Amino acid sequence: MSMTQGRLEVRGAAKQFRVGGVPLPVLDSVDLSVSPGEFLTIVGTSGCGKSTLLRLIAGLDADYGGEITYDGARVAGPDLDRGLVFQEPRLFPWLTVAQNIALGLLNARLSEAAKKRSVVGHIELVGLAGFEDAYPHQLSGGMAQRAAIARGLVNRPGLLLLDEPFARLQNELQRIWARERITMMLVTHDVEEAVYLGDRVVVMAPRPGRIAATFDVGLPYPRDRADPVLLGVRNAVMAALEATTEPQDGQPIGSVLPQRVRSSGLLGGMPVPISA
Ligand SMILES: Nc1ncnc2c1ncn2[C@@H]1O[C@H](COP(=O)(O)OP(=O)(O)OP(=O)(O)O)[C@@H](O)[C@H]1O
Ligand SMILES: [Mg+2]
Numbered sequence: 001m002s003m004t005q006g007r008l009e010v011r012g013a014a015k016q017f018r019v020g021g022v023p024l025p026v027l028d029s030v031d032l033s034v035s036p037g038e039f040l041t042i043v044g045t046s047g048c049g050k051s052t053l054l055r056l057i058a059g060l061d062a063d064y065g066g067e068i069t070y071d072g073a074r075v076a077g078p079d080l081d082r083g084l085v086f087q088e089p090r091l092f093p094w095l096t097v098a099q100n101i102a103l104g105l106l107n108a109r110l111s112e113a114a115k116k117r118s119v120v121g122h123i124e125l126v127g128l129a130g131f132e133d134a135y136p137h138q139l140s141g142g143m144a145q146r147a148a149i150a151r152g153l154v155n156r157p158g159l160l161l162l163d164e165p166f167a168r169l170q171n172e173l174q175r176i177w178a179r180e181r182i183t184m185m186l187v188t189h190d191v192e193e194a195v196y197l198g199d200r201v202v203v204m205a206p207r208p209g210r211i212a213a214t215f216d217v218g219l220p221y222p223r224d225r226a227d228p229v230l231l232g233v234r235n236a237v238m239a240a241l242e243a244t245t246e247p248q249d250g251q252p253i254g255s256v257l258p259q260r261v262r263s264s265g266l267l268g269g270m271p272v273p274i275s276a
Pocket of ligand 2 (some may be wrong): 051
């Protein structure tokens with residue numbers, strides 16, 4: 001069990017990549033505080049920097065501007081107390097479900113027996129009991145995602161970062177969050193899911209990725225999907241999300257991009273280099 005609090009502070013976070021030799025500002029001035037035990041959800045158009053932000057928080061990329069601290073310490077590398085479930089399940093095909101999940105405990109200071117108990121417990125938690133010895137190719141997409149979530153949870157991190165886990169895991173995620181009492185940050189394309197699960201919903205805007213709006217859902221759990229308050233927040237989030245894809249100040253969004261990078265118009269306007 002994590003001995004830390006799980007408080008995350010993101011202050012003026014900025015990230016730039018180089019695409020075709022051109023600097024591409026991906027995140028700019030991202031400010032975010034996440035309280036211990038909070039369930040924060042993030043929505044935003046494709047390519048707006050959601051995965052990049054989670055990678056920075058997970059410590060997979062220490063080359064960023066601004067400051068990200070977790071329980072007061074600057075995030076400069078990965079840590080067992082911050083788990084990340086990637087956008088794709090990334091299971092090793094030659095390992096079974098149980099072996100894949102046990103990888104999450106590779107560096108944990110636990111006895112072999114305690115590791116085994118934790119693996120079994122988390123397989124049950126995500127609803128995969130009976131599939132311990134199955135290989136990834138024998139799983140459905142959603143089951144592979146569950147295995148990836150179990151691998152992220154098996155260390156009992158204080159903070160779990162979830163990058164678009166397969167849709168329709170809402171109830172399981174809520175149950176896990178309530179039981180494990182950890183801080184969760186979930187990226188999703190599904191506004192309904194974001195509002196149904198989140199204490200707060202963050203809407204990100206693209207190019208450069210930044211926080212456009214934050215909504216407090218303010219409803220206790222478990223929630224009723226038909227709750228009019230929930231529907232009201234959903235409409236507000238959708239409107240905020242749509243506003244991020246509209247041209248601002250009479251300028252097309254593409255005009256803020258470096259000269260040699262243009263919106264492809266595909267994938268939600270993900271910028272692609274048009275020349276090397
Ligand atoms: N390693 C990299 N090198 C160069 N550019 C990158 C790299 N990783 C991401 N980018 C760019 O950063 C931007 C944000 O990417 P990111 O993966 O964070 O988006 P996202 O919001 O997670 O999108 P999606 O919803 O499609 O998953 C994109 O324009 C992408 O092209
Ligand atoms: Mg992503």
